[in-house]
Amino acid sequence: VTAAAVSDRIQAPFGARAARVVAAERHGAYTVLRCADRAGPRPAAGQFYMLRAAERWGGGAEERPYLPRAFSVLRAPAGTDELHFLIEDVGPGTARLCELEAGDELALVGPLGIGFAGPRDGRRPVLAGGGVGIAPLAIWQDELIAGAVPGGMPPPALLGFRDAAHAPGAGLLGGAVVATDDGSVGHHGLVTELLAAALDGDTQAEVYACGPPPMLEAVRALCADRDIPAQLALESGMACGYGACFGCVVETTEGYIRLCVEGPVIEAARLETALTPGAGH
Amino acid sequence: LTSNSAAPGPVDLCGIELAHPVINASGTFDPIAARRAFGEALVEHFPFAAFVSKTVTVAPRQGNPPPRLWELPAGLMNSIGLPNKGLDGYLAHDLPELAQLPVPLIVNVMGFSRDEVARLVTAFAQRDEVAALELNVSCPNVETGLVMGADPDEVARLMSAVRPLTDKPLIVKLTPNASDVPAVAMAAEGEGASAVSLINTIRGMALHPRTGEPWLGGTTGGVSGPGVRAIALAQVRSVAAAVDIPVIGMGGVTHGRHAHDLIAAGATLVAVGTESFRDPSAGARIASELALTAAGPHPSGQGLARASH
Numbered sequence: 001v002t003a004a005a006v007s008d009r010i011q012a013p014f015g016a017r018a019a020r021v022v023a024a025e026r027h028g029a030y031t032v033l034r035c036a037d038r039a040g041p042r043p044a045a046g047q048f049y050m051l052r053a054a055e056r057w058g059g060g061a062e063e064r065p066y067l068p069r070a071f072s073v074l075r076a077p078a079g080t081d082e083l084h085f086l087i088e089d090v091g092p093g094t095a096r097l098c099e100l101e102a103g104d105e106l107a108l109v110g111p112l113g114i115g116f117a118g119p120r121d122g123r124r125p126v127l128a129g130g131g132v133g134i135a136p137l138a139i140w141q142d143e144l145i146a147g148a149v150p151g152g153m154p155p156p157a158l159l160g161f162r163d164a165a166h167a168p169g170a171g172l173l174g175g176a177v178v179a180t181d182d183g184s185v186g187h188h189g190l191v192t193e194l195l196a197a198a199l200d201g202d203t204q205a206e207v208y209a210c211g212p213p214p215m216l217e218a219v220r221a222l223c224a225d226r227d228i229p230a231q232l233a234l235e236s237g238m239a240c241g242y243g244a245c246f247g248c249v250v251e252t253t254e255g256y257i258r259l260c261v262e263g264p265v266i267e268a269a270r271l272e273t274a275l276t277p278g279a280g281h
Numbered sequence: 282l283t284s285n286s287a288a289p290g291p292v293d294l295c296g297i298e299l300a301h302p303v304i305n306a307s308g309t310f311d312p313i314a315a316r317r318a319f320g321e322a323l324v325e326h327f328p329f330a331a332f333v334s335k336t337v338t339v340a341p342r343q344g345n346p347p348p349r350l351w352e353l354p355a356g357l358m359n360s361i362g363l364p365n366k367g368l369d370g371y372l373a374h375d376l377p378e379l380a381q382l383p384v385p386l387i388v389n390v391m392g393f394s395r396d397e398v399a400r401l402v403t404a405f406a407q408r409d410e411v412a413a414l415e416l417n418v419s420c421p422n423v424e425t426g427l428v429m430g431a432d433p434d435e436v437a438r439l440m441s442a443v444r445p446l447t448d449k450p451l452i453v454k455l456t457p458n459a460s461d462v463p464a465v466a467m468a469a470e471g472e473g474a475s476a477v478s479l480i481n482t483i484r485g486m487a488l489h490p491r492t493g494e495p496w497l498g499g500t501t502g503g504v505s506g507p508g509v510r511a512i513a514l515a516q517v518r519s520v521a522a523a524v525d526i527p528v529i530g531m532g533g534v535t536h537g538r539h540a541h542d543l544i545a546a547g548a549t550l551v552a553v554g555t556e557s558f559r560d561p562s563a564g565a566r567i568a569s570e571l572a573l574t575a576a577g578p579h580p581s582g583q584g585l586a587r588a589s590h
Contacts, residue, residue: 007317011318011320012318013319013322014320014562015560015561015565016559016561064352064353065352066356066506067352067357067559068559109560112318237350238350240557240558242314242315242318242319242561243315243318244309244314244557245309245558246344246349246361246364247347247359247361248347249344249349249364250347251347255343256343256347258314261314276347277346277347277498278496
């Protein structure tokens with residue numbers, strides 16, 4: 001079309017491509033799907049992929065799943081062609097993905113969207129994740145350790161889970177502090193309580209968060225109260241992932257934006273609320 | 282033009298030469314956003330033989346509140362609400378970019394009155410970048426309260442008002458939510474429509490699994506995907522039998538054999554919509570498959586034989 005603008009993202013090869021599953025690892029209630037992506041670039045932290053199984057996608061219960069599902073990349077280990085995704089079996093699409101074994105094939109499109117930006121001058125990154133939303137924080141922690149953080153100390157990772165079946169997900173990040181809803185592991189309560197306590201002693205933090213909408217809304221509100229910048233990786237139901245369907249809009253101070261092309265990482269200050277309707281369906 | 286060794290030969294649509302018979306359904310592909318995601322590969326491997334734009338209205342529209350999507354058995358229901366920059370915004374921002382695609386541009390327009398449609402048609406009639414116009418008539422006429430595309434007389438009055446305003450081909454996008462779709466198609470043809478396209482999405486709804494309230498922000502939505510393919514095939518066949526102008530068939534096409542079926546039912550061109558959401562390059566794949574199936578025996582016949590009923 002017109003002369004190529006400087007891109008604000010790592011661009012994806014055009015079209016869905018095959019990627020072989022090399023391992024499916026269980027971490028409590030979660031599955032880490034590792035696949036070999038020979039044809040794609042290494043993604044930026046916070047970018048996502050549209051995934052579906054190459055076989056038996058459709059034809060299951062009620063003939064779902066039909067559409068691909070969006071997943072932030074969990075990890076893309078340097079020096080390999082592997083992409084790791086964190087999957088929790090919550091519906092027909094994730095159930096099918098959790099069935100996959102080494103040797104099975106995925107069809108994927110990505111990397112897509114805009115990921116995390118580095119902390120503003122002098123600010124210390126603090127990671128806050130909830131449930132399966134810890135995924136993009138793992139690759140971001142890897143990158144912060146590899147590059148920006150003095151002394152190589154892992155940025156603090158405050159992670160919330162439902163219960164002891166989900167808490168093993170915390171092992172996917174370094175030095176995680178855990179909260180569980182039922183108190184079976186770590187702090188008995190919400191991860192946002194851990195975050196509030198951390199921010200009370202640190203006015204120079206920058207928060208990176210991903211998790212269920214009520215958690216992200218709490219993160220947004222408590223960061224706004226303290227005048228601390230936050231970058232939120234949001235979720236919204238997506239059909240395509242590349243701006244075609246206009247289905248994944250979220251409301252911002254500038255009106256609706258398509259989360260797949262303008263996000264999924266959004267500055268919290270652009271949102272009146274992080275309670276995105278329909279997320280998690 | 283993109284060339285594909287397996288693509289079927291050129292097709293003529295109302296004097297517009299297309300490299301193959303597969304285009305996109307309006308509102309299911311945004312080359313400007315796709316170029317941000319995929320870079321120049323999107324232009325170099327553009328998957329469609331023509332590009333049909335999202336619906337343009339006179340005034341800008343933000344679209345419906347989310348949620349806008351609901352996955353169905355073998356398909357998708359959407360309630361997007363025609364977000365667009367409005368006529369002035371489209372002319373200033375979208376048209377210059379879309380005009381540089383390697384394929385002809387068909388602009389889809391919708392008005393809430395005949396005057397609005399006339400204004401849109403007049404504006405695009407002067408633009409050399411635009412090869413043809415598609416009229417979205419799946420909306421109520423605010424003056425009569427009737428869905429324009431559901432009523433043959435409404436469509437005839439609309440066409441007689443706008444046909445004199447341009448020499449460009451005018452394609453009428455038919456709604457399946459009408460009691461007699463061939464009658465609407467004949468009314469369009471009678472007042473000078475150059476072609477008709479169908480099916481648009483079929484109205485449906487879903488309830489929130491916990492609250493029982495409508496799931497979609499727009500209350501009802503449009504159903505698309507493989508689940509509507511049989512309906513599309515029947516409507517395309519009945520419309521193609523009723524009119525002499527070209528028919529653009531669409532609805533649930535995910536493979537070249539489905540495109541082949543629509544052509545067998547009387548379509549000149551086939552449009553791909555929802556399948557592009559699963560794979561942005563689906564249009565090119567389907568065109569290649571169509572070329573291969575077109576050369577051999579009827580593929581659905583093979584399927585029946587294999588299924589050994």
